[in-house]
Amino acid sequence: MATLEIRDLHVSVGDGEETKEILRGVDLTVKAGETHAIMGPNGSGKSTLAYAIAGHPKYTITSGSVTLDGEDVLEMSVDERARAGLFLAMQYPVEVPGVSVSNFLRSAVTAVRGEAPKLREFSKEMKAAMDALSIDPAFAQRSLNEGFSGGEKKRHEILQLEMLKPKIAVLDETDSGLDVDALKVVSEGVNRFSGTGDTGVLLITHYTRILRYVKPDFVHVFAGGRVVAQGGPELAEELENEGYEKYVKAGV
Amino acid sequence: MGLETKPLSTLHEKASYEVADFEVPTGREEEWRFTPLRRLRGLHNGTAEANGKILVEVDAPGEVTVETVGRDDERLGRAYVPADRVSAQAWSAFTEAVVVTVPKETEVAAPVVIRRRGESVEGASYGHTTIVVERHARATVVLSHRGSATYADNVEFVVGDGASLSVISLQDWADDAVHVSHQHARLGRDARFVSHNISLGGDLVRISPSVAYTAPGGDAELYGVYFADGGQHLEHRLLVDHTGPHCRSRVDYRGALQDQDAHAVWIGDVIIRAEAEGTDTYELNRNLVLTDGTRVDSVPNLEILTGEVAGAGHASASGRLDDDHLFYLQARGIPADEAKRMVVRGFLGQLIERIEVEDVRVKVEEAIEAELAR
Numbered sequence: 001m002a003t004l005e006i007r008d009l010h011v012s013v014g015d016g017e018e019t020k021e022i023l024r025g026v027d028l029t030v031k032a033g034e035t036h037a038i039m040g041p042n043g044s045g046k047s048t049l050a051y052a053i054a055g056h057p058k059y060t061i062t063s064g065s066v067t068l069d070g071e072d073v074l075e076m077s078v079d080e081r082a083r084a085g086l087f088l089a090m091q092y093p094v095e096v097p098g099v100s101v102s103n104f105l106r107s108a109v110t111a112v113r114g115e116a117p118k119l120r121e122f123s124k125e126m127k128a129a130m131d132a133l134s135i136d137p138a139f140a141q142r143s144l145n146e147g148f149s150g151g152e153k154k155r156h157e158i159l160q161l162e163m164l165k166p167k168i169a170v171l172d173e174t175d176s177g178l179d180v181d182a183l184k185v186v187s188e189g190v191n192r193f194s195g196t197g198d199t200g201v202l203l204i205t206h207y208t209r210i211l212r213y214v215k216p217d218f219v220h221v222f223a224g225g226r227v228v229a230q231g232g233p234e235l236a237e238e239l240e241n242e243g244y245e246k247y248v249k250a251g252v
Numbered sequence: 253m254g255l256e257t258k259p260l261s262t263l264h265e266k267a268s269y270e271v272a273d274f275e276v277p278t279g280r281e282e283e284w285r286f287t288p289l290r291r292l293r294g295l296h297n298g299t300a301e302a303n304g305k306i307l308v309e310v311d312a313p314g315e316v317t318v319e320t321v322g323r324d325d326e327r328l329g330r331a332y333v334p335a336d337r338v339s340a341q342a343w344s345a346f347t348e349a350v351v352v353t354v355p356k357e358t359e360v361a362a363p364v365v366i367r368r369r370g371e372s373v374e375g376a377s378y379g380h381t382t383i384v385v386e387r388h389a390r391a392t393v394v395l396s397h398r399g400s401a402t403y404a405d406n407v408e409f410v411v412g413d414g415a416s417l418s419v420i421s422l423q424d425w426a427d428d429a430v431h432v433s434h435q436h437a438r439l440g441r442d443a444r445f446v447s448h449n450i451s452l453g454g455d456l457v458r459i460s461p462s463v464a465y466t467a468p469g470g471d472a473e474l475y476g477v478y479f480a481d482g483g484q485h486l487e488h489r490l491l492v493d494h495t496g497p498h499c500r501s502r503v504d505y506r507g508a509l510q511d512q513d514a515h516a517v518w519i520g521d522v523i524i525r526a527e528a529e530g531t532d533t534y535e536l537n538r539n540l541v542l543t544d545g546t547r548v549d550s551v552p553n554l555e556i557l558t559g560e561v562a563g564a565g566h567a568s569a570s571g572r573l574d575d576d577h578l579f580y581l582q583a584r585g586i587p588a589d590e591a592k593r594m595v596v597r598g599f600l601g602q603l604i605e606r607i608e609v610e611d612v613r614v615k616v617e618e619a620i621e622a623e624l625a626r
Binding site for chain 1: 574575576577579580581582583584585586587588590591594595597598599600601602
């Protein structure tokens with residue numbers, strides 16, 4: 001059973017005297033089969049947590065630890081983390097001109113699974129996964145994310161997630177900018193892979209809207225770079241009604 | 253014929269068949285300041301002896317006429333007047349020219365392939381090629397350059413009314429070759445011209461593609477892909493001269509550079525003259541710098557002498573691989589080296605995939621792979 005453990009994580013951005021501490025001691029444990037929602041106001045450090053777990057070079061870990069099944073994640077390069085079973089669905093997926101969706105997916109699947117899938121089987125698998133997310137098959141030949149709408153980009157993040165089958169998936173504001181139909185398609189995708197029980201989900205969101213479709217087992221409220229409250233789904237309802245006001249004060 | 257000047261534009265100053273009409277370049281001139289003259293082996297100052305050897309071989313479909321002619325053939329030099337000293341030197345010194353004629357209303361599917369192979373860098377070689385595509389004809393020409401040589405030449409493309417010509421010029425020279433070339437296209441009414449310059453080999457390669465329009469409706473697309481390795485100088489100097497109304501031009505050149513003293517130069521001159529109303533033009537140059545020690549000079553110049561244009565723009569960007577691209581691919585498990593290769597392949601591939609001749613396209617893709625594996 002996969003487990004991601006984050007202990008007393010401190011993260012800064014910038015270098016030299018311009019350094020700014022964004023995460024100030026985060027503790028979190030996510031196990032396969034569990035869905036955790038991380039909620040919080042803008043600037044509370046939610047996205048920093050996501051990128052720090054994935055290993056983006058912009059962020060510096062100043063202390064604390066992150067382990068996946070006991071292995072030190074912070075020692076791994078970005079691609080090693082992905083191959084170890086971590087996945088980050090990005091809020092702003094990057095456009096890569098000239099790299100087609102199918103070529104990219106095949107390279108990623110080959111890297112993560114450790115061997116190249118047979119072309120025919122891969123094509124079949126990709127088509128089925130695209131169908132499930134209502135993605136037009138013509139997208140397979142298009143440049144990665146180039147000219148995609150916001151909703152199309154997010155669907156492709158979930159497509160990658162479903163094909164790479166990570167142990168732990170971090171979804172960074174996958175719901176923002178989606179209309180209700182796209183939100184439902186994306187949520188169904190999330191429920192499909194979390195329903196297998198093999199993947200732990202860390203769902204980072206600003207809004208409670210997605211939690212109508214994806215039911216979290218745990219809700220954590222983020223403010224001022226740390227977790228200031230934890231609870232079950234009822235905590236999300238409280239936030240829906242009362243907002244982040246009282247937590248913003250507590251986090252400062 | 254004497255000196256012609258077009259005083260209205262500062263971008264296209266001189267044209268003459270006489271070597272003496274051009275001063276020996278010193279390296280301070282705008283048109284020579286990026287070129288390492290001492291590596292030209294005397295092509296620019298008259299010291300190069302014309303005793304080099306280049307083998308020429310032409311494959312052409314039956315409907316196309318291919319001739320090897322002497323200097324006095326009256327079809328030569330009709331479309332193009334040399335625009336700099338090396339070009340005038342090549343015009344004055346070549347002994348045989350290749351003339352390819354695609355008769356009117358003939359559409360040939362198979363490409364005309366002109367192969368030139370140099371045997372040695374000792375002694376200079378000079379060449380001339382004239383490709384005539386008569387009205388409403390359609391053809392594809394591949395110019396292939398390989399081996400070792402010190403070579404200067406002029407290539408004329410005469411594209412007739414309603415005709416269409418696609419050219420792929422492959423500079424696949426050995427590491428020690430020097431090649432200075434002018435490729436000039438003259439477009440008739442509603443003519444279409446597409447050119448791909450692929451520069452991969454050679455010690456110093458300086459190609460000057462230019463386009464002139466003789467009537468409305470001309471359409472030129474100029475693409476280029478280059479990959480400069482350590483010590484290589486790859487220079488492309490484009491000139492699109494919109495002299496008449498309602499013509500279109502697109503320029504997109506992209507290059508990658510790696511290792512010490514790899515040098516790429518791109519000059520993109522576009523003139524829209526006062527009478528060229530309704531011109532639609534856009535030029536773009538992008539460079540990916542893969543290692544330290546390289547140098548890129550990219551200079552777009554757009555000179556607009558009329559207020560009535562349909563569109564005119566240019567862009568130039570040179571930089572390292574985007575960290576966010578690499579992060580995204582790596583975050584999906586793809587190792588850093590492979591992610592880098594994918595991004596470069598994609599960046600150049602968007603132009604390579606436009607090459608319609610399949611075996612040339614495959615060859616270029618393989619050559620890029622070999623560069624990336626170095």
